[in-house]
Amino acid sequence: MKNKRSRPSNGRNVEQQVLQQFRLFVLGRLEPSGMDLFALKSLLLLFLFVGRCAAQDVLPPGPVDAILGRNVTLKTLIDKSEYSFIIWNHSDGKEQDNVATLGPSGLKVNERFEGRVSINATNGYLSLFSLKSEDSGDYSINLIAADGTTSTGEIKLQVLEPVSDVLIKPNMPEAIEHNSTVVLNCSAKGSFLKFTWTNGTMPIVADGKRVTLKTEEASSSLTFAGVLRTDLVGPIYCTAANALETEKSAPFNLTVYYGPDEVTVSPAKPPQYIRAKSDFNLTCSTRSSPPATFQWYHKETLMEAMDPVLTLQIIEKHGLGKEMGSYMCKAKNAKTERVASSPAVTFAVMEAISGVKITGPTEVLFAGNSTANLTCQATAGTVKTKTWLKDGKPLMASTRVVYYNNMSSVFINMLQKEDNGEYKCQLSNPVNTDGASYKMVVNYGPEQAVVRGEEAVEVNDPIKLTCAAMSVPAATYTWKFNGTETKITTADYIIEKAAYKNTGTYTCQASNSVTGKSSTTTHNLSVKEEGALDEGLSDGAIAGIVIAVLVALGAAIGLIFYCRQKVPVESPY
Known part of the structure; x- marks a missing residue:
């Protein structure tokens, strides 16, 4: 912006001639034919340099930004106009045209600005309406006082196209993690645009390596090399803005397929033996988009099982589990075409013990005259250990108590009264324990009453x-x-x-x-008779009385000796 006030150096006569000619032009007394276009432009340029020198700020700092199709007012820094003429000119950088001139006879407007311009007579403000792109440029003001003094100023106006049509377009409809390079292109309409990218509310920062950003005049491209699943979780937004307007794109999401990641089987460490016909199952899981499909293997042999859950019922249906064996699953992603395997888990299926029963003597047993044979059996299950108890304590083998048939039976020779009690057989395997009881009654006595x-x-x-x-x-x-x-x-x-x-x-x-x-x-x-059985003094009481008497006697003797020593004895001489 330039502001100045000046007076011509060639004297008063030149000033008067110029002013007179300008007044005639403004007042319409000088016909257009009397001054050609070159003369008119020369006259306007002359006013830029004629006047008495005096510093005065006329226009504020620029530039001024305005939106295409809307209105703008170029303000001045003068409070009250004391000028005879207010002249506003426009330059597009190549040539300068008059916009409008306000003088005593009214407002004169250039044909190009006809109907779109007003000048405030009080402060010199220039209002432009229904702005056009060609309205951009440098605007200068010339203020001519009655004494010929001129003040000038210049300010830049930028007519900005409205920000609109902000749109994100990807270079592909879907992506594969680590494999795909995704380019998001953001385009928009508007002037002097600046672009920013956000993931949700967080700015996306380019690192110049994997994530790069390229911005042009009306577009911006965001590139993810070896895209990750977290890059485009979104929604992704592109924002286009200039000094006056900001416009955000619609939320954008791009599917990034990934996985399968690490494949796990739960439980990772199952028991060595699984109870047959129980609700035990193996669950295969992994992170994958889209969800992975699964296949189960027994000792590297594919099973007819495609679900993520492998039930014990399916294992038994395949006739498996009777022996110790390993199981694993493989997960496959149809989009990424990747396959991952789980660690193997090993176990065997074992039938639970049930139907345990003890058989024993049915006849009447007599101590010293009978023997007993107890046998423990189960109707189902694999028995690994056998334990015998009597009255809750282990039944120990002895010369009379003999185990046989792999501890399934016990023989008690020549029963004794101590053999009465509850006998219990416990059968166990790794999946359960079951048992049965037998009440043995050995008759004896009576012993000495x-x-x-x-x-x-x-x-x-x-x-x-x-x-x-x-x-x-x-x-x-x-x-x-x-x-x-x-x-x-x-x-x-x-x-x-x-x-x-x-x-x-x-x-x-x-x-x-x-x-x-x-x-x-x-x-x-x-x-x-009554009182005949009353008890006399106890030995302790008698001893106490004797001690008391002896103490009293000793005290009396001591007192006598003491008194004799205190009483003087008369001499016979």
Whole structure:
């Protein structure tokens, strides 16, 4: 921008002549025929250099940007016009034309700007309407005062085409990860465009190697060499902008096919043995786009199984699993044509143990007279280990307890009373454990009967005598008093209040109805008068009394000696 104010150096007469000629032209008194085009342009150029020199800012800094088809106002820096003439000119860089001139007789507009220009008489603002592309260029203003003083200024106007039609086009409809080079071309309409690329809201930054960016006047291309699946997750946007407008493209997505990546089988470490007919299965998985297809192999032999899940039912249907074997899956991507294999997993299928039963003696067993043979069997399953328990503890082999038939059976020779109890057989394999129980009853006894109770009581004291004898089945009891049968048939003989007549001998007989044996014992009881059984001082109490007496005696003797020493004895002389 240039601003100046000047006066001609050749004197007052030249200035007056020029002004007079300009007034005649503006006021219409000078016919167009009286001044040819060359003279008119020369006159306009002359005003650029005529005037008295005085610094004054007329126009603000430029350039001014405006949108094609819209309106713009070129403002000045003057608050109030004190000029007789305001002249606006336009230059496209090749030649200069008058836009409009505002003088005392009104506004004169160049034919090219007819109907699209106004000048504000107060501040000199030039308003242009319905802008055209050719309106771009340098605009100069000449302000002529009544005394011939001129002020000039210049500012650039850039008429920008609106930003529109921002569009992304790829060089291919779909891509293969690592293999494809994807070029996205963004085109747009508009002037002085700048392009930016974003992935979602994050700017895409070119590294100059794998990701490169090339921008031209109306387009921008973004290149991904060896495209990755994450490059175009998107949506991808291209934004075109100039100083006045910004326009964003529609969201763009491009499918990048990839995989299969690492193929895994779950569980990666299955048990060595799998229970037959269980819901066990193998699942093959991998990351792949589009989803991979799967094939299962048993020891490198293709199976008729195409699903990602290989069920135990399919394995058994193929007649597999009875022996230890390996299984693996392969994943294939139909788009990338890549194939990847999983690590192999190894296992065997084993039938669970069921239907365990113990068979044992059915006859009545007697201690010291019977033997027992117990056998444990299962109706299904593979048995790997056998364990025998008695009353929850391991049944140990001995001279009487003998295992045979690979521990499926146990023989107990000459049963004893200690052989009574619960026998349990546990059959196990790697997939389960099952068992059965057998209750063994060995009849014996009764052994020697014993009566527990007081041997002497006082009159009116309660009496309770209890008879016990080890026996299987439990013994029955009868009582005699002084050799006479009583009605008592329980283990306890109870008398609520003792009387002298209850003194005597009580006989208990224990009987076993199965063994046919019995055992007898006697108990003597004496009933005494009240207080007869009161206990005297205990040995401890007697010892305490003796000690106390000795202490008191010692203290008395000591006191006597002490008193004799304190009383003076008279001399006989």
